[in-house]
């Protein structure tokens with residue numbers, strides 16, 4: 001088996017790696033040495049001549065060259081990585097899957113002392129105050145190291161080596177955690193095949209005595225039952241509360257029934273609920289958790305792509321009224337959010353494709369790599385192909401979208417500023433979704449129409465270059481999103497937009513794309529809005545401006 005050492009500069013990865021390999025009779029692969037021999041130049045020269053981006057490219061290639069994990073028992077290879085090797089989600093996919101990863105962790109002050117005494121030049125630190133630089137790096141990277149087994153790197157390397165010897169007998173599993181972080185939105189864990197273990201960990205942290213799973217018939221069949229079996233095998237008593245499938249879960253009557261079921265089970269306020277399902281289920285179960293006994297903790301385990309990249313994150317919970325969607329709700333952050341991409345394997349392609357509407361939106365907000373990923377693999381993801389599951393590209397997409405949402409919502413939980421940018425494409429999108437009665441068009445599909453509209457508005461105000469608009473419209477074309485006019489009436493879209501809840505002080509706030517991100521504008525003239533709605537509804541350009549008039 002391969003043992004992988006990760007951690008910040010100065011944590012002793014090379015020294016521990018050398019000793020451990022010697023003691024175990026294993027091969028040592030020092031990733032920086034491997035890069036130097038492949039490129040034919042020292043790492044410092046690569047940084048100086050070509051910059052960090054080029055170094056990361058060489059690093060990625062070197063990691064790929066490690067090939068498949070060695071699954072034979074015993075430590076066969078010790079792989080000592082550079083401190084930044086784990087930044088790239090695909091590197092973690094490669095390094096952590098089937099390999100035994102160890103995080104050599106020490107306080108930045110301890111590491112800074114070592115780095116200052118060492119003759120090695122560390123390009124990402126040199127020229128800076130090492131303690132401050134290492135503190136910053138720890139904040140930016142700890143979530144990537146955290147899935148690995150933690151070892152105190154402050155200890156002498158002989159002690160660490162002794163602790164790691166013989167660990168090769170443990171067979172690595174198929175599951176892989178790619179990211180783990182304690183955030184203002186609860187513990188966030190992302191990976192593949194991790195659901196049961198992550199739920200179990202969350203419940204142990206909550207000192208739970210049983211598992212109370214909330215699911216619906218479909219998500220119970222495809223995910224919940226398996227998770228319940230794994231948790232029961234782990235010794236947990238499991239209770240189950242079933243809600244109706246899909247949007248039918250988001251009703252006050254259903255909330256009442258679920259709360260009565262919890263009362264019959266004598267669930268008290270220290271107990272933790274676990275929701276397993278799509279965005280509708282996590283919205284409804286989240287609302288149950290927010291209100292039962294004035295609030296009980298919940299673990300959100302989304303089983304749809306929409307749930308993993310958006311709905312189950314951020315603490316917004318709600319149910320619908322006959323008068324409108326999400327009209328009754330509460331903010332209630334989960335204690336843990338678990339995105340296990342293997343739960344998406346049974347998801348119908350239409351659900352995957354629609355969710356890409358939201359993912360494209362997250363890319364437009366400022367993640368160029370995410371846009372490239374969707375350009376490369378979006379069509380395969382939308383078809384439900386196996387390849388994006390196996391290559392780690394779906395996991396990377398979930399991580400990029402989910403983490404971006406964590407950052408935005410942590411900065412602005414109640415949507416007073418930054419969180420509003422997540423509404424890109426939603427102004428017209430919501431209008432279309434509502435006009436279609438929330439049944440014929442899925443949310444992500446509506447967002448895709450809305451994105452086309454937002455680009456048309458931004459083009460008519462000249463705030464986004466034509467090239468950017470062409471790129472995004474072309475991407476939506478290839479994904480098969482918002483291709484044909486939706487079967488909604490123009491008047492109905494217009495009316496729903498006029499009553500949009502973002503209608504502040506009588507003016508609609510628009511989140512509009514720029515060359516590299518978005519801006520919020522509340523001064524969009526009627527003609528620009530008309531052009532946007534026409535583009536979203538895919539009306540012919542000539543028929544539009546006169547026909548479409550939406551009050552700004």
Ligand SMILES: NC(=O)c1ccc[n+]([C@@H]2O[C@H](COP(=O)([O-])OP(=O)(O)OC[C@H]3O[C@@H](n4cnc5c(N)ncnc54)[C@H](O)[C@@H]3O)[C@@H](O)[C@H]2O)c1
Nearest residue numbers: 218246247278279280281303304306307311316343346347
């Ligand atoms: N709270 C938020 O911030 C937020 C954000 C976005 C959307 N939402 C809400 O999310 C809901 C939409 O969520 P959704 O798109 O996940 O739809 P959904 O929850 O309605 O699920 C769609 C369908 O997929 C099925 N399903 C779920 N997981 C499956 C799996 N793994 N395999 C096979 N089938 C599966 C469900 O049974 C359902 O029939 C809406 O109610 C929307 O308002 C909330």
